[in-house]
Amino acid sequence: MATVVDLITYPVKGCAGTSVDSTYLTSAGLAHDRSFMVVSVEGVYRTQRRDPRLALVRPTASADGSRLTLASAEPDSGHGTLHLDVTTSAxxxxxxxxxxxxQGIDQGEEAAxxxxxxxxxxxxxxxxxxxxDRIADGLTPGTSGYADSSAVHLLSRASLALLNTRMAERDAPPLAMDRFRPNVVVDSHPEGAHGEHGDDWAAEAHAEDRIRRMxxxxxxxxxxxxxVRCAVTLVDQEAGARGGPEPLRTLAGYRRFSAGGVVFGAKFAxxxxxxLSVGDEVAVQEWGEAES
Structure with missing residues (x-):
């Protein structure tokens, strides 16, 4: 069977994620996921595409969302940890x-x-x-906070393993899952059954593309x-700096999308x-044909 092996929430859009053992899935995604966003003075969102150092900001939200902690992934950078009381009344x-x-609620001068x-x-x-009350597009409509689009991004370890195998053929080093910033990571349980659309579907790379309801x-x-993958995947999440052409170069060789760009993983409403908890079974109720 397929199971959840990691749950990652990103309280601040574009910043580092936090793995959790369990969380509540709201209509807008994992609790507190992309509930905050860094913007320019003019209000334009900041992204790792332009500001890769966002990856080095380690945010943590309290269980009730009333407090947010911002910490640096660079222990010797001289940036202290900021503990912020979140306001919803500003x-x-x-x-x-x-x-x-x-609309956004400004969190004040200290955070700025x-x-x-x-x-x-x-x-x-x-x-x-x-x-x-944002409306997210897609086959199943839904809502989300400040995520790029849909509420939940799911990716399988099998899909990443295939990508790393293809990259190795180019003498490129393997990439970690965090390059793709998923919310839910799934893997095949070693005791799962085999067969087309069987319980062990997560053993097949990109099987998540065909899930319609789960x-x-x-x-x-x-x-x-x-x-659809963008230049954020070029940013080394540990270094907070843009690397070389991978993984987009390799993905372009086998994951091109007819509507444009390359695809890796699937979005869900x-x-x-x-x-949700790590270890939960991912039970698929409906399958479809993968978009091409």
């Missing part, structure tokens, strides 16, 4: 995410100064307002779209919220 401001205008100093560019931190723990998810 005035809203316009923020720009991929050219669309949303910490991020501006760390990133080297004037920055502000905003939070998704409670009334945020349950994990208490939650149910519906397929939205394939994950939340049909029924509920608790």
């Amino acid at each position: 005035p809203r401001r316009d923020v720009d995410l991929f050219g669309a205008t949303y 100064e910490w991020l501006s100093d760390f990133l080297g560019v004037p920055s502000r931190l905003v939070r998704v307002p409670p009334e945020h 349950t994990i723990g208490e939650a149910e998810l519906g397929y939205a779209k394939l994950a 939340v049909v029924r919220p509920g608790k």
Whole structure:
């Protein structure tokens, strides 16, 4: 059978993720996932495509979301740890995410100064307002916070293993899962059954592309779209710096998408919220043909 082997939430869009043993899946994604976003003074979102040092910011949200901690992955950088009381009552401001205008709650001067100093560019931190009602596109419609699109990004270890095998043929070193910033990582259980669309489906690379409806723990998810990959995958998440042409160069050789770009992993909308835990079975109720 297929099981969850890692759950990763990214409280601040573009910053480092945190692995958790269990969490609640809301209609907008894993609890607190992409609930905060770093923006320019003008309100335009910051991304690792332009500001790769975002990867070195280690955010942690409290269970109830009332506190946020920002820490540096560079212990000798001189940047202390910031403990922030999150506000939801401050005035809203316009923020720009991929050219669309949303609202954000500014988290104040202390957060702005910490991020501006760390990133080297004037920055502000905003939070998704409670009334945020963004509609995410895809085969199964849903909502999300400040994620690029859909609420949940799922990727299998088998898909990464195939990519690393193909990269090795180019004498390129293997990449870790964090290059792709998934929320849910699945793997094949060694005792699973084999066969087409069988319980051991996660042993097949890119089988996640064909899932149309599934349950994990208490939650149910519906397929939205394939994950089109961008230049963020070129950023070494441990170094906070852009590396070479991989993995996009290798992916272009076998994962081109007819609508443009290369794809790796799948995005899902939340049909029924509920608790998720590492070790949960991923039970597929409906399969479809992979988009091409």
